[in-house]
Amino acid sequence: MSGTDESAFGALRGQLQEAAQAFADGPGALEGILLGIVDDVDRAVREPLEIFPVCHHSPASATAMARRLREKRPKVVYLELCEDMAPLLTELRNCRLPVAVQAFATETEGFPAEWAPLSVVAPITEASAEYQAIAYALDTPGVELVLVDRSSDHVYQWDERAPQAAAAADPDAPPAEEEAALHGDAVGVEIGDLRPRFAELEEHLLRHGRVRHWSEWWHQYVELPLGDSDHDTYRQVMLLIGSLFRRLAPGDEHRVRVDEDRERYMWTRMREHLTATGTDPADCLYVCGAFHAASRVAEFGVRGADTFEIGPRTATKWQHGLIPSSHAAIEAQFGLAAGSVSIAATVWAKNLRRTKVQPFRLAGQNGAKSGRATKAVAAAAQAAQDPTGSVASSGESGAAADRLSGFLRRPPVLDPLDEAELLGWSVEIVRAARRNGYLASTADAIAVFETSILLAGMRDRAKPTPYDFQDAAVTCIEKDSVPGRRDVRRLVEIMMGGDRIGQVGYDALPPLARDVHDRLKPLALRLEQRGVQRALLDIASRPELERCSDVLWMLRRLLPQGAARPIMGERRLGERSIQESWDLALGTHQRALIELGYEGISIEQVLEQRLRRTAYAPRATTATVLETVEDATLYLRSRRLADELGARALETLAAERSVDGAPEVLRRVRRLLAFYRTSEPVLPPWIERFVKTGYAHYCTLLPTAFTDEDAGVRQVAAMLGFLFSMESLALSLGCDRTQLELAVAQSHPEDPPKTALLWAARTQLGHLTRADLRARCDELLDNPLVVPAYPRYLSGFVQALEPVPGLTDFVVEAVSNAFARLPDPVLLPWLPTLITTLRDGGGELAPLLIREAGRIFPGRLTALDAWVPPWREAPDPGVPASARRAEAGRGVALLAAHPAACDAVAGLLGCDGAWETAAAGPRGAALVDRHPDTATALAVLLAAG
Structure with a gap:
């Protein structure tokens, strides 16, 4: 790049200056912005260390990256990614993409406690320029991969606010499903984030581009034109977009300072590496977001100022690992439209077929279809060791021509309508809609086909995009309601490629997760598989399964709900199940299991x-x-x-x-x-x-x-x-x-429920008798001013069953007396209050009342008329007093025959002393005179024995 002609962009500067004078009535701010953009592009193109601007998860960036790596074959690849995540990248070959590289900290030192746990993730998909660079560097001998972005610790050091999730996704998007939460509340590393920060500019682009959201605008006006462009055109266009968005960004001082500090950080790290290794900048490639490629900081370039001082990290201990990711999780975290990453994966596959570019793929990558890509990487590695096999690019052989002028003047290329592809989409969406409960037919397929073409024409497009087709399908099929769990918009996303969910392989799991898999091997289940699996544990016949049971119960305690759910069996203190049945979804909750591994072994x-x-x-x-x-x-x-x-x-x-x-x-x-x-x-x-x-x-x-x-x-x-x-x-x-x-x-409550509770407590202590308690309840029912509050007293009595369960029959008596004595005009108004009070205040104690009522009340309706409540039973008037005294006398004789029992009862009742003489009679006679009912009951018990 050092040989670039200084006048390469002279013609473009002149054209933009004339346009600024024509549209702005003379030179001014517009001219400064337009010419400044050209200066940014020119400065980045002239940099000896080649800058490769990318956009996050852009198929065009991935295609251009794969092509450029095979042409240039750099010896050092600098990548905009947290530098502390470098050791994890080799584990990507043990995973199925998409996955996310994660830095995690549960205990914070130097950060506010309410921020914990700290989490930084960088999602990686196959259709991304970052993955192409990683795969090339790791599988090509002699190539070094250097991560140059700030560390995870500095991400939070530079965040003056509480960490929050990324911006909300498109408001028209369907509700996020469980896959959208795979990243949790992590702070995302926005590798190649490229979106206008000037709201008015984005609104202007969407309105004049006749699109609904930013993802659709990018797909239509950047992805498709750059999908098969040459390297110089791609670089200059991406630098132009990055500079435009940077110069039109609002003046958020904190965000501007963070962006510039990141650029100073990365250029400082690159110069340190170049100085330490003596590598020629021409043999290096710097992969970063287009927004950071058009930087104006003094530290920019290999000859930039060395004035930026990188601060130390805090004492926080960071754990690193790989977690599963998904297209929906990436969209939710970075504010992309639902389905945009799935559509990008489809475009990536089409770009490879159209351009014949061989992508890079890590050797042994989980999910590889064949060894073709691996062989291509090996061939590239062999060519990299042969200096005579170098393929020169325009940027390395001489001057880089101005490609922006031609690209900006070129009319948009109208792709011809692919009727077979659109017809296949229409038939497939109708089939999917019928499977999900929609009353769709062949007529709907025809309507979707024609409406897609109509919408594309209204938006100045000859070929309907997936977004046009999605709008047409919603219009023609969804009608009034959604009969199933998925709406038509979601069905189109699934049809276009679906929400691919990554998986971390066994070898890339932390020791704790591998230990869990090993200890659950006797279950003979594929624990890495997503979805719910049923595990049956017959511990009685296979005692070794008890260890599996212990692991499952601990996982149920530690993991989110649904990861391990018991269907049969329970674990209580002093009890162990002999058979258990579990629903396991450890594959679905793999991220949570991996994060457990950050806390221990x-x-x-x-x-x-x-x-x-x-x-x-x-x-x-x-x-x-x-x-x-x-x-x-x-x-x-x-x-x-x-x-x-x-x-x-x-x-x-x-x-x-x-x-x-x-x-x-x-x-x-x-x-x-x-x-x-x-x-x-x-x-x-x-x-x-x-x-x-x-x-x-x-x-x-x-x-x-x-x-x-x-x-x-x-x-x-x-x-x-x-x-x-x-x-x-x-x-x-x-x-x-x-x-x-x-x-x-010392307790003197005024609230009715607490007053009733105090009465119950005094009854338990012996300070109140049942007769006193019954009399107080009668007084409440006799007082018309207190009757409306009587349900609250009952609520207190119900709560009293917790400390004084012996009052259960009395509570049944109190409720029954209220129903028996109060007239309907009084009873009916507070009956709803009684029901709600008893339900809210004593729902768990209601079974005691029901059981006691079932014991007291007659079991048949015919017996109810002649039934007399036990609390109303009186002594039989037909029995004379002399007979009752004679019965008591028999009790006295019985006590005299069993003096030891009499002494025990006397001691309980507080009567001390010795037996009197025979003439005076035993002391038990005095007890019988004072407690005739007790003596009679005791006599009956002794006689029965």
Whole structure:
């Protein structure tokens, strides 16, 4: 390029200057922009180190790259890609494209914590210039591939805002499916990104080009004209477009600074490499986006200024790997129209057939159809070692002629209509529509055919493009509604090539992912295959499958929903399934499995790290920490980790001042206690301390929770449930029951549900009898001012079944009394409130009420009229008092015959002392006089025994 004639673009400068004067009434800003564009192109063409401008996933760029590599055969290829991703590129041969090179960091140092996890991806497709350069460099002996773009760490260092996903795709595009989320929220490395940043310019191009979105404009006015152009024309046109978009970009200072710093970074790295190796710039090729090729920074070129200082990286530890990608994921991440990457793959195949260019392909690439491309690469490698076989290009042999003037003056080439191709499209889309529920027919195929031609003519095109055909198909087939999951637009995208989804091969997987595949080999499934597969585990007959079961349960805990879903079998504390059935989709969720490999070398290690991270998080609650204890016991069977996390739960409980998590704490502590009592000889020390601390903790918070409006009745009921159900263990550990009695005595709620809950608690403590509780409910029903709030009292009684399950029959009695005593004008208005209150506040406790009601109420409708509720049963008036006293006397004689039983009962009732003389009668007589019903019941039990 050094021999380029300085006047090569002189004629073009003159023409643009005349045009600027004619359209802008004299020289000015327009002239400066137009002549500046020519200067940018001239400067890039004159650079001794050949600059090859590309566009992201452009078939024209890929074709031109393959052709240029075979002509020039450079010894060094500089590529605009994060320099820390270089070691991964050799693993591309073990994958099926498209895949993405990823840098991933879960723990950040030097970045805001809310940015984590950090992820940078660079998707690679076969129809891209980057892949052609990578394949050539890796499979050609003596060729070095050097990545020169900023590191993944610098990507986030230079981002002053929170990392966000790329711009939204075309608004007319269908909703993204699961493949569109393969890259997650990663920041994309926009290799060769080429799109106007000046909104008015893009709108102008779309309107005058009669297209709907940018992808269609690029396909029509750049891809097709440059598909079979020569090298110099391609370079100059791409440099022209890049310079135009750069000069018309809005003045976003941050984005301009980042773009220029990237260019300074890349040229600094290239000069460092040239100086260190002594390579001749003429033997090198610099592959970058057209936007960066037309750079005006002082560091541009091999003779540029060495004034840019590259800052150090942060202490963040980055993990690198390959993840599966897809056409839809690339479109979603980079804001392309849906289906544009699939159409680009189709155009790439057509370009190869038309131009006869041999593409480069990595040797052993997964999915290769034949060894033809590999042989071509070997031939190119042999030619590269033979200096006499060099093929000179116009840029290397002398002056590069001005190709822009001819290209800009040339009228658009109108491709002739390929009726066979369009007819095949029309027939195929009708067939696909019928398979998806549309009532399409041959007439619709004809309509799509004719409408495609009509739309192309209206848009000044002789040959309908895939986008014209897509619009025609939607117009003629979709009608009013979409009968299936896919609309016609999506069906056209699938027909044009579909959403190809890449796959990372076994050898390119991280150690964790390979370990998972190895441990699941006994299942005899193709785990790398996409879609859902059913796995049947008969652990009873094949005990070795229990290890597979352990792996699957951990994957279910770590991977997104759907990756491993149990159909039959469950894992609970103290239980193990003897048969299990699973739906596995590890191939579909390969990206998530690979990212697990960035966190550790085994799933056990990753799970342990995540449990610790959850337990020691600043906002961890007692309930979440207890969940980690349960998971450590359930999945890892690690007593050591469970004890450590249990101690953390004790610390969290002591520091909590809220009772929001009380229901979850109660549920998990009960479950852990039941497990340890059945599987361990003694309780772990941490859970004993937890019960003791929790007893004192909830006693302290109980009076405040009863009056706090933010504390719900369910939370207060859970606190009482903890206190009453753990009372025996807490008292055995040294707690004082007086503390609970004082807490209840100091509670004075005003809310009806909490008031009913307090009554239930006092009943449990013996401060209220059933008769007192029944009397209070009767007073509520007798007071017309309180009747509307009675459902809320019932809600409190229902919640009281958690701490005081013995009140189940009383709650049934309270509800039954309301229905029996209230008249319909009073009952019917608050009946909906009662139903919604019971459903929202006590849905999980309703089975207790239903079971108790089924026990109390008669089983047949005919028996209902003569049925008397047990709470209304009175002593039989036909039995005289003397008979009842005689019955009690028999009880006295029975007690005298069994003095030991009498002593035990007396001790329970609080009566101490010795037996009296025979004349005075035994002490049991006094007890019988005070408690005749108890004596009678005891006599019946002893007689039955």
